[in-house]
Amino acid sequence: MHVPDGFLDVPTSIATGAIAVGAVGVALRRAEREIAETGPALPGLTAAFVFAAQMVNFPVGAGTSGHLLGGALAAVLVGPWTGMLVLTAVLLVQGLLFADGGLTALGTNVVNMAVVGVLVGYLVARLVLRWLPRRARSVVPAGAIGAFVSVPAAAMSFTVLYAIGGAVDIPLPRLAGAMLGWHLVIGVGEAAITAAVLSAVVATRPDLIYLARHLPAEARAGEPAVAPGPTVKVRTGARPLAIGSVVTLVVAGGLSLFASADPDGLEYVGEAMGFGTAARDSAAATSPLADYALSGVADPWLSGSAAGVIGVLVTVALGLAAAALVVRLRGRRVRPEPSGVG
């Protein structure tokens, strides 16, 4: 979803830049107390985490993998205002160092992903949390629904901006339908990944989750706090979600298959792009470079542009069907499941 240069006209870019500056200013003020308390290291490391997590390829089945956008996840983990700063930092680095997202479109990208994505994700998650049992584990479905909604919300925000200052006249209903349809599909993947990551954090350190701070940690009789390996719970919920998204993907034309089916393939592209080979440090021969490079490649492959392309092929009906599927599956997941991990 990283908008490149030249996609929106200059007045719109300036306007979104102003909105972004204002929103980040508000976020800075609101997060001030938190950051004064925790220091800049914590949000900085969270930004590094989101950036690095965007490079991780999550298998969603059928040889396809997706990656995280992270807005809703960051908001649930560190709160909406700090989350907004974290995503802004990520977008700044991507735009300035990785040419991912245009520099004149930086304001647009911040508005879509750091402001709309984070705030919508957080508000939806909080709203959903109200309806769920008061315990830490409830943030998993809440965060998943927040993540699911945040992606099409950001896409809609983009559509609105495009309607105001798009470079080429595309029939608006068609653009809106395509963006919404495709991003509902992406939202399913985002929800699955967010839920999976959150449930792993809930299992080890629920106190770290901003959204769950006021909730009592789950105390189930006779079960000691689980250390690593908390992942089995994830499977039952995430698996059908993954299947649903893959089916939709295949129906939509299977285009995403070429995107990042093979992590090693992507790693290879990263090397090929020269990010991996330039360093001379002895330690640099290992992974960080290779992985680092992925963000430059992997990110746009799945996020923005491929999304737009396939979006034209996906109908709204298809997207809504996927959404209905998700809602149904998630209803099933909210029920407590026996945990089989030790």
Added chain:
Amino acid sequence: MPGHDAPTDGLLVVVDSPVHRLPAQTKVVAVVAVVAVVVLTPRGAWWVLAAQGALVALTATVARLPVRLVLRRLLVEAPFVVFAVLMPFVAEGPRVQVGPFSLSHAGLIGGGTVLVKATIGVLAAVVLAATTGPRELLAGLERLRLPAVLVAILSFMLRYVGVIADELHRVRVAREARGGGQGDRAGLAAVAGGVGTRFVRTYERGERVQQAMLARGYTGRMPALGRGGATTAQWALALVLPTAALMVLLVGLAMTVPR
């Protein structure tokens, strides 16, 4: 630990050139300005765009960047190409027949223009990243009055992103060595478990870093990153590129409008 800043060195092309020597803040302003000029260029003004692209490419040459490396980094744009190619099919307006396809004329012009503009934008950003180390870039952003908190967040992010990416990579290697996670049943759960655990570790590391900073007398203000400011001559040199691009645009407009 060695190699903390190695990943970001990987983006910087370590040669000496006039472009490398410019202070980062001048380069950031110049790149944003030149991209803004390119975006301002009306659609279909092909030779203006070509001249602007040539100017940016010339800058890459002055910066002594290897052509193949620049071309490979331009691949970031690849998925967007597909989007632009699709525009003629969906845009409105009169249609032209090209082979078996009925294409929108406005979509052809617009899609092509967007593609060229985005390419020039990516090229400019590639030159910036290849000639400016991340630490210099941060100092430049600080000099450009980016809020101090944001600069601090960015500096910690850039410092630790390599470490965290490395850890995530090790988790993946460990998982795969044990036969886990190739898109099979446990794949998503295993990968997500690794990432979730990584967040916990990241958070705890952040707490430790904060403790260490407090122990060393951190009072809530980071020391300034920047060395001296840029001289007028440096600003002038950096702004040659956007100025030239603007001149090309003005000449182009002057030649087309009266007719």
